[in-house]
Amino acid sequence: MxxxxxxxxxxxxxxxxxxxxxxxxxxxxxxxxxxxxxxxxxxxxxxxxxxxxxxxxxxxxxxxxxxxxxxxxxxxxxxxxxxxxxxxxxxxxxxxxxxxxxxxxxxxPPIGTTARTAKVTIYPQVEEVPQNLLKITLVFSEPMREGVAFEHLHWEDAQGNPLPLPFLDLSPELWNRSNTQLTLWLDPGRIKRGLAPNETQGVPLAEGVEYVLNVSDTWPTRRSSRLAQGAYIRWKVGAPDREKPTPEDWSAEVPKGPEASLAIDFHEPMAYAVLQDVVLVRRHDGGDWLSVPGTFHISPDNRQISFLPSEPWAPGTYEVLVYPRLEDLSGNNLYKLFDVDLDSEEEEEAAPWLTTFVVKE
Structure with missing residues (x-):
């Protein structure tokens, strides 16, 4: 043609x-x-x-x-x-x-005239991940081109030798609405015991081994530029995590002033892709509970999340809820473990984690 x-x-x-x-x-x-x-x-x-x-x-x-x-x-x-x-x-x-x-x-536009300003951050930023790590998240500073992730990702051993990508090849890729966040799944069929891929190919990550994920600066943005620079992260693989998160260990630091942040500490890394969608802050207004608009910030190691309201905290009673579908790095939530016997995958009942605080006049 x-x-x-x-x-x-x-x-x-x-x-x-x-x-x-x-x-x-x-x-x-x-x-x-x-x-x-x-x-x-x-x-x-x-x-x-x-x-x-x-x-x-x-x-x-x-x-x-x-x-x-x-x-x-x-x-x-x-x-x-x-x-x-x-x-x-x-x-x-x-x-x-x-x-x-x-x-x-x-x-x-002419080649080379579009400034390269886009940056990328890889989560979780921890030294050790569980052997049954389920998700990795890439966060970009501006919208990126989709459908080309595997062309710009490189998986290596500790000596820099290339290895096959361990991620599930999904089409379409799992971008957020603004194309600034990409979630990568390690192949669940290889992680979950009892499935054919797990038995024939084994788990994606080997306990005790170090791996390096490289993101190439050749990844194009939507505006025909590229990343200002690449990024990499090195993880050591620990034992598998087959326990649910424990809400009784979570704690909250209430704001100490009208323009201070609220912070929640989970005392273990949580899945970045899920964490930002499961926390709700609301204020009691007469007979109703009204959602408080604001901005969430997740710590690099995914252990804490903070919330800063769009307007200073108004006097009143507030609730903070964390919904049970919050996942740890292995995909375990408050309902069930990700890796369980296929014959007993019924979800258990679980209520949102809740804490209350009061802002005085």
Missing amino acids: QFRLLQNDTWPKALLLVVLGFFLPAQGFCQEPLRTSQGLFIPTGSLGTLLPEDCEVARVGSPIPAPQYPLLGKWTNTDSGVWFHPTGRLLPEATYVLYHAGQAAWKF
Whole structure:
């Protein structure tokens, strides 16, 4: 399938959302088109419906107006989107515009002009993880391109030798709504005893062994930049954790002033991906309990979570609830263990953990 790459010196200001003939990803989120040294990439669902024969790519600043002297190129479908590989090379210093039916649909800036500011943090930030670790979370400072995680993750032993990625290959990947947080599952079928993958392949992590997870700085952002720098973390693998979290060991530090934070200490690392969704702070207002808006912050080792309200604490009675689906690093919650006998997976009754405090006048 051949398409034309045109040179042009105009950039119409009208922006037309166009589709590449694909449905939106299952998550309902779209990525932005991306320019690389190899060509132009338009992710599935990033633009609206378009007719390929009406597509053109033009270079801004060319002395030759479109549609004269078009450059030929080839479009290639992939699982995550469509690539345009020009017959001739794209000029690194030039800006290119994607047109559909004569209207501008996307602008590709010159390579290297988009500042690389995105950062990534890997959780949990602990020295030792349980042998049945279930989830790892990557938190980015800006929206990232989805569908390419395994291309930019590297799993190694303590000597730096590459190992196969231990993560479950999910499509779509488990991003949050803003594409700034990605949850990686270690293969549950290999972790859970009694399942065929566990018996044939063994567990993903070996007790007593050290592993290193590397995140490459080649990971592209949605705005066609990349990570400012990569990141890595080293974990030593300890014994498996097959016990539920113990709420009786949890403690809360109530705010000491109207603009101070509330803090909860779980005394063990919890799953980052779940922790931020299971804590509720509410205030008694007459006969009703009203949720208090604010911001949560999770400690690097996932042992504590703090809460700062959007407005100073008003006088009154407050409750802090932690719901039973909170998980530890091995996926155990207050209802049940993650790794249990398949014949006895009934959930036990569990109530939210609750603490109360009063803010005085």
